[in-house]
Amino acid sequence: MASQPQTGPYGQDHGGGLARRLGTADAVVVGLGSMIGAGVFAAFGPAARAAGTGLLIGLVIAAVIAYCNAVASAQLAAVYPVSGGTYVYGRERLGHWWGFTAGWGFVVGKTASCAAMALTFASYVVPGPWWAQRAVAVAAVLGLATLNYHGVTRTVLLTRVLVAATLTALAVVVAGIAVGVAAGGGAAPGSLGDWPGAGGAYGVLQAAGLLFFAFAGYARVATMGEEVRDPGRTIPRAIPIALFVTVAVYLVVGVAALLAAGPARLAASPAPLTTAVEAAGAGGLAPVVRAGAAPAALGALLALIAGIGRTGLAMARHRDLPGWLAAVHPRHRVPHHAEIALAAVVCVLVATADLRGVIGFSSFGVLVYYAVANASAFTQPASERRWPRALNLLGVAGCLTLIATLPWPSVLAGVVMFAAGLAGRWLVLRRRA
Numbered sequence: 001m002a003s004q005p006q007t008g009p010y011g012q013d014h015g016g017g018l019a020r021r022l023g024t025a026d027a028v029v030v031g032l033g034s035m036i037g038a039g040v041f042a043a044f045g046p047a048a049r050a051a052g053t054g055l056l057i058g059l060v061i062a063a064v065i066a067y068c069n070a071v072a073s074a075q076l077a078a079v080y081p082v083s084g085g086t087y088v089y090g091r092e093r094l095g096h097w098w099g100f101t102a103g104w105g106f107v108v109g110k111t112a113s114c115a116a117m118a119l120t121f122a123s124y125v126v127p128g129p130w131w132a133q134r135a136v137a138v139a140a141v142l143g144l145a146t147l148n149y150h151g152v153t154r155t156v157l158l159t160r161v162l163v164a165a166t167l168t169a170l171a172v173v174v175a176g177i178a179v180g181v182a183a184g185g186g187a188a189p190g191s192l193g194d195w196p197g198a199g200g201a202y203g204v205l206q207a208a209g210l211l212f213f214a215f216a217g218y219a220r221v222a223t224m225g226e227e228v229r230d231p232g233r234t235i236p237r238a239i240p241i242a243l244f245v246t247v248a249v250y251l252v253v254g255v256a257a258l259l260a261a262g263p264a265r266l267a268a269s270p271a272p273l274t275t276a277v278e279a280a281g282a283g284g285l286a287p288v289v290r291a292g293a294a295p296a297a298l299g300a301l302l303a304l305i306a307g308i309g310r311t312g313l314a315m316a317r318h319r320d321l322p323g324w325l326a327a328v329h330p331r332h333r334v335p336h337h338a339e340i341a342l343a344a345v346v347c348v349l350v351a352t353a354d355l356r357g358v359i360g361f362s363s364f365g366v367l368v369y370y371a372v373a374n375a376s377a378f379t380q381p382a383s384e385r386r387w388p389r390a391l392n393l394l395g396v397a398g399c400l401t402l403i404a405t406l407p408w409p410s411v412l413a414g415v416v417m418f419a420a421g422l423a424g425r426w427l428v429l430r431r432r433a
Contacts, residue, residue, distance in 0.1 A: 020303065024238050025206040033159035035304035036166055036249060039214035041273050041293040042120070043256050048266035050205035055263070058207030058252055063247045065208070066215035068395030070243045071387045072377035074236040079384050081231030083335070084314025086309075086373040091318065097422075098178025102372040103315045104421040107168070107308055109365025111342065114141070114304045114351040115262025121297035123281065124290050137350045144302045145325035147344035148309065154258060157172045162299035172251055173277055173285055179258045202405070209363065209402040215246060236386055258390030305342060312338035320425065359408025371399040 022030070053216055077088040081201040087103030118137035126133045147158060228234050260280035269275035277285040313335035316325035327337040374395035403411070 024234045027228055027234055027238035028242045029160050029163060030303060031238060032163045032245060033299040035215055035246040036163060040250060040253055041212050041296060043211055044254060044266055045269050045272040047207040047210045048263045051203040051260060052263040054204040055207045056254055057202045059211050059250060060091055061208040062212040062215060063214060065398035066243060068398060069373060069389045070239045072242045072392055074239040075377050075386050077235040078232045083310035085311055085312050087311055089376040090254045090372045093379045098372055100320050100425055102369045105365030106311050107405050108417055109362040110304055110308050111345060113362045114301055114312050114346045117297050117301040118350050121294055124294045128339055134351055138347050141343055141346050144305055145339055148305050148339050159299055159302055162295040163208045166292050166293040169288050172288050173273060174252055174256045176277055176282035176285040177260045177280045181259050181283045206405040209405045214250060305339060308342050309335045309339040361413045363406060364414025365412055367399045371396050405416055
């Protein structure tokens with residue numbers, strides 16, 4: 001096992017560190033902004049194709065696995081309150097190679113997610129030609145990267161606005177569906193009686209895998225651990241709170257969508273919430289769905305940029321990425337080199353590739369990331385534990401199970417991605433030696 005926790009690097013604001021400016025409410029907002037993103041406006045369609053009505057069971061399974069991952073991340077972040085998340089935890093608890101594996105999966109997978117979120121935002125706000133959508137997506141990336149560059153407090157302020165706009169839109173949509181169903185609209189009652197769903201147990205697990213990534217943003221609080229005040233108290237409180245609020249929102253929206261449109265119509269729709277309000281006889285609310293999806297995508301993109309920048313900073317500090325990325329801005333106290341590099345890469349991806357269809361690639365990396373987090377938390381001694389080890393075992397088993405349910409092209413792409421990263425690190429270490 002790698003070295004045990006040290007007090008020096010993990011509790012101090014050293015000269016090259018980030019500024020601790022976030023309280024519990026701020027950390028909860030960051031988590032909500034990461035989770036209540038564009039996924040809620042799109043994830044129910046693929047989940048309905050996989051499991052029909054059983055998507056609700058899949059949602060509960062995804063929430064349970066997300067809870068295991070969340071408490072593992074919170075427990076670790078309380079001991080290692082620095083930027084980097086599971087990259088740092090894996091290094092300290094399991095060894096350097098495990099830490100690199102987690103960090104590599106997070107950085108590469110979430111960079112793809114950044115491009116996907118930018119393109120999702122553009123597709124909602126620009127109905128015009130593809131080049132106009134890509135131009136708007138690039139502008140969104142540059143604008144949010146500039147905001148992050150000027151300090152984490154500005155990031156949290158805008159995240160509050162975006163989360164409020166998204167929750168307001170979802171509340172209006174759910175209320176409209178409820179009124180429409182009460183007036184006789186919505187799906188036929190018999191269409192909701194197919195349990196556990198058309199896809200059986202495997203379909204339910206695949207739906208859980210698809211819906212899990214709607215919850216994956218809670219780690220953003222941990223990756224920003226170096227900017228949280230009193231991290232030993234704040235992070236273990238903020239992560240579960242953000243997760244439980246998100247689970248409640250998703251369950252309400254999922255039940256409303258099924259009651260309105262039924263699983264078959266949701267499965268066939270690229271915009272399931274729009275289909276739901278139309279099926280309930282509340283088609284006038286379709287613009288509200290669009291108005292909610294745009295800030296949701298922006299909120300997710302904003303939190304992604306912040307989280308990836310901090311993980312890149314941690315990896316650069318340990319020479320697992322170029323040392324230039326370890327710079328912290330002397331005034332704004334943010335990893336400005338890492339965020340500039342990330343914005344440049346995402347802009348290239350947005351301009352040259354359509355990544356909305358490769359969410360499985362990102363999913364593979366994120367699930368490996370959380371499997372390492374659970375394994376790391378399992379090794380913590382009783383003095384550092386806040387939750388039982390059984391949750392860590394369940395988390396590892398759940399992550400591996402969801403990986404197995406991903407489409408095989410996604411699994412293959414993920415394996416190639418990790419092989420390339422691990423081989424590259426081996427070559428660099430050998431050259432240094």
